[in-house]
Amino acid sequence: MTSLLATPWADVDDLLVPALGETVRMVGIVMAIVVLLGGPLGLLIFNTSPLGLTPHRAVHVSISWVANLGRSLPFLVLMAAIIPVTKLVFGTTIGFKAAIIPMSVAGIAFFARLTENAVREVPRELVDVGLATGATRWQIMRGIQLREALPGLVAGFTLNLVAMIEYSAIAGAIGSGGVGYLAVNYGYRRFDDHIMIACIVVLIAMVQAIQFSGDRAVRALTH
Amino acid sequence: MIEISGLTKTYGPTPVLDGIDLTVGDAQIAAVVGPSGAGKSTLARCINLLERPTSGSITVAGQDLAGLSGGSLRRARRQIGTVFQSANLLRRLTAAQNIALPMRHQGLRDAEVRSRVADLLERVGMLHRANHYPSQLSGGQRQRIGIARSLALQPSVLLSDEATSGLDPDATRAILDLLTGLRDDLGVTILVITHEMDVVRGIADVVAQLDHGRIVEQGSVADVVRRSDSPLSRALLPMPAAPVAGDLRTWELRYTEDEVSPAWLSRVSRELGDVAVLAALVEESGGVPVGRLTVGLDPLLDERRVTQVLAAVGLAAEPGPARVDDARPATAGRTESAA
Numbered sequence: 001m002t003s004l005l006a007t008p009w010a011d012v013d014d015l016l017v018p019a020l021g022e023t024v025r026m027v028g029i030v031m032a033i034v035v036l037l038g039g040p041l042g043l044l045i046f047n048t049s050p051l052g053l054t055p056h057r058a059v060h061v062s063i064s065w066v067a068n069l070g071r072s073l074p075f076l077v078l079m080a081a082i083i084p085v086t087k088l089v090f091g092t093t094i095g096f097k098a099a100i101i102p103m104s105v106a107g108i109a110f111f112a113r114l115t116e117n118a119v120r121e122v123p124r125e126l127v128d129v130g131l132a133t134g135a136t137r138w139q140i141m142r143g144i145q146l147r148e149a150l151p152g153l154v155a156g157f158t159l160n161l162v163a164m165i166e167y168s169a170i171a172g173a174i175g176s177g178g179v180g181y182l183a184v185n186y187g188y189r190r191f192d193d194h195i196m197i198a199c200i201v202v203l204i205a206m207v208q209a210i211q212f213s214g215d216r217a218v219r220a221l222t223h
Numbered sequence: 224m225i226e227i228s229g230l231t232k233t234y235g236p237t238p239v240l241d242g243i244d245l246t247v248g249d250a251q252i253a254a255v256v257g258p259s260g261a262g263k264s265t266l267a268r269c270i271n272l273l274e275r276p277t278s279g280s281i282t283v284a285g286q287d288l289a290g291l292s293g294g295s296l297r298r299a300r301r302q303i304g305t306v307f308q309s310a311n312l313l314r315r316l317t318a319a320q321n322i323a324l325p326m327r328h329q330g331l332r333d334a335e336v337r338s339r340v341a342d343l344l345e346r347v348g349m350l351h352r353a354n355h356y357p358s359q360l361s362g363g364q365r366q367r368i369g370i371a372r373s374l375a376l377q378p379s380v381l382l383s384d385e386a387t388s389g390l391d392p393d394a395t396r397a398i399l400d401l402l403t404g405l406r407d408d409l410g411v412t413i414l415v416i417t418h419e420m421d422v423v424r425g426i427a428d429v430v431a432q433l434d435h436g437r438i439v440e441q442g443s444v445a446d447v448v449r450r451s452d453s454p455l456s457r458a459l460l461p462m463p464a465a466p467v468a469g470d471l472r473t474w475e476l477r478y479t480e481d482e483v484s485p486a487w488l489s490r491v492s493r494e495l496g497d498v499a500v501l502a503a504l505v506e507e508s509g510g511v512p513v514g515r516l517t518v519g520l521d522p523l524l525d526e527r528r529v530t531q532v533l534a535a536v537g538l539a540a541e542p543g544p545a546r547v548d549d550a551r552p553a554t555a556g557r558t559e560s561a562a
Contacts, residue, residue, distance in 0.1 A: 125311045132271045133325035133376060134301040143328060148313055223315055223356035 006194040007186070015182060016198050022096065023178035023206075026171075027164045030100060034107035034160060039153075041067065041108065042115025043141055051120065053127065053137050070109025075170050078102050099176035103167050111160050118152030119145050151221040158214025162207050169203070179203055224249045225270070225303075225380045225412055230279035230289075232265055239265045241436040243279070247380075247429065250410040252402065254423040254444075256455070257433035266433065267384040267416045271305045272296060283380055301329065304373035308385040310365040312357040318368045319344065319353040325375040343371035347401060363394025370401055374411075381405065383415045387422055395419075399426045420459050424508050430459070448513040449479050452539075462515050465501035471519030473501065473543025474529065478514040480537030487536035494532045496521050517543065 007015065045067060047053045048060035073081060079102040083093050090097040122145050130140035146153070169180020179199050187196025230243040239262045247253040257263050268274040270281060272288055280287045288299040312321045319340050326336045344350045347367040357365055366386055373381060383402065387395040403426050405411045415427060423430050423444065431441035432455045440447065440455045447453070448460050465473070484490065492498045498518050505514030516538075520529060526542060533540040 123311070125307060125309075126313060128273055129305075129307065129311050129313075129324075129372075130328070131273055132300055132303075132305045133328065133372075134297040134299075135325070135328040136297065139328045143324065144313065148315055150315065221315070223358055 005191050007192055009194055012194055012198045015186065015195060016179070016202065019177065019179045019182040019199075020202060022176075023165065023168055023180070026096060026099060026103070026168050026176060026178055027161065030103045030107055030164050030168075031157075031161060033100075033104045034111045034164070035157070037104075038108040038111030038160075039115050042112035043119060043145070045112060046116045046119045046145075047137075047141065051124065053140060067109045067112045070105050071113070075102070075106055075167050076173065078106055079171065079174060094175040096177050098174055099168065099171035103164060103171060106167060107160060107164055110163060111156065114156030114160060115149075115153060118149040118156055121152055122148040151218045154214060154217050154221060158210060158218075161210055161214075165203065165206060165210075179206075224284065225414065226280075226282040227270070228280050228282070230266075230269060230281065231277045232262075232269055232274060233277045238277075239436050240269065240276075243433075243436075243438055245431055245438065245441070247412050247414055249412055250406050251428045252406055252413040252415060252426050253429045253431065254415045254417060254427035255431050255433055256417060256420065256423055256458075259418065261433040262436040263416050263418070263433055264384065267305075267382060270414060271303050271382050271384075272300050301325075301376045302378050302380065304376065304378035304381045306366070306370050306373045306381065306383040306386040308388060309362070310357070310369035312365055312368055312372075314357055317354045317356055318349060318360065321357070321368055322372045322375055325372060329376060339375065343374055346374075346404075347371045361394070362390050363397060366390065366394070366398055367401065370398070370405075374405070374409075379412060381411050381413045383413060383417075385417060386415075387417065387419060395422070396425075402426055420461075424459060424506070424513075430455070444508050445481075445511045445513060448508060449477065449511075452477065460504055460513060460515050462517060463502040463504055465517040469519070470522065471499055472522040472524075474518050474520055474533075475541045475543060476514075476516040476518060476533060476538045477540075478505070478512060478537065479534075479539045481511050483512055483514075483537040487538065490536055491532055495524060495529060 045064055048056040082102045086098050086101045087093050089101060092098055126144050126148060127140055130144045168178050172181030172184040179202055183196055183199035186192040187199055225247050227243055227245045230240055231238060232240040269276050276289050281289045283302050291299050322340045322343050323336050344353050347370055349367050387398050402413055406413055427444050430444050430447055431438045440453055447456050488498060501517045501519055503516040530540050
């Protein structure tokens, strides 16, 4: 009988609300790191490519290889493989902090590729406009490439955000906290159907809301 | 004033541009024409310094810009404004912001940027569209904004790279008037790269034909059209199709003098009898009348006499390719002889 094992509906909030807060905090921190590091990395990958502002084969190939590294492992495997680094940085291999590192690594690699794609969509002629009017490379990257790629970057950000929520649930396996952790610990391990259902509803609602807002933002930014 | 000398650009072993010499004086409009693949776009990209020439020099206001790099290359690029094909406006910036962009990148003060943007919008007649995005403008309007942006840094040379291709005739006319106005009011030297001959006739003072990376013919538009009978001349002023004219003999006439009397037709007809004008294209180019005509004359007239009479009024005359009563389509015969 599920009703015997399940947390009463009235008490679900007590577990779910703090878990939701942890998810938001974890994903928020990771996304900040991802945008700050993954964005520039993607811009660098594109601009060192033959189509970019400063083609440089060696640099392009090596950073491209590094970015692929972060995306080649399934997240669970990456999380385990990266444990020595996590221990080195935070002195622990479990919990909230420990989840930040593998999530950031996977997220940075993903966002770098998304940024590269978004910037590649900016017509080369617009970069020529910048060059012909005597702009510096930095001005062209910021004022033309990133500005024109903004709708694509926001779409990429949305995609990345949803992926990070998914990863935060997987990170529940190392005790990260958050909605995913709650679903795994109570819903799966203790057969607590109420918690499971509540977690599923919250996750679906969150992802739908993010995708909806992301799509609206992209439309608003496209002229 | 822009002076291009010995400009060569090679990709691998093949020269795309092979020793281009071209000088455009202050407040002149020069047109470079040529078939696709002749090297026009490479020439354009060398002139606005987006490509580095393999050898040769590009001199603007006495300074050779071809060999510069880094900061001096960026400063040199600002002396040459480029009007791109299809305008190349940033889609996420309004018309006014697009015009302001080069000034912002140069670090001009806000007040200066605002006043210049307003002046430029007014010059191109687009003040009422200042806050529109490119997607809300027509092709011709976008190109006006493109011209305004190319002038943002007050360049002494303007390069127009196929700026009117894809525009309808009215929009093309408006853009050409705008360019002519820039030459006359601001004294800007303009280099127009185009494949459209009407554009050349419409605005150019001098014309150069590019073929296989070389300039094969150049001169003032009026001279090219009047004094030679070259492929460029025929391309610039093509003969309209002529109808078959009974049993008359066709003659091809070409304006050769600055002053061809408007009354030449009646004068010639007093000497030679009836003159049937079968086809004519007469217009003003570079301030002088230029024209080509196909006329029908009495077949019994002496060829030398016809030539003399017509030369006296400033027209070069050549007998048509065939008698029109040969039942051969007149147009076909003429086109063959044109080559």
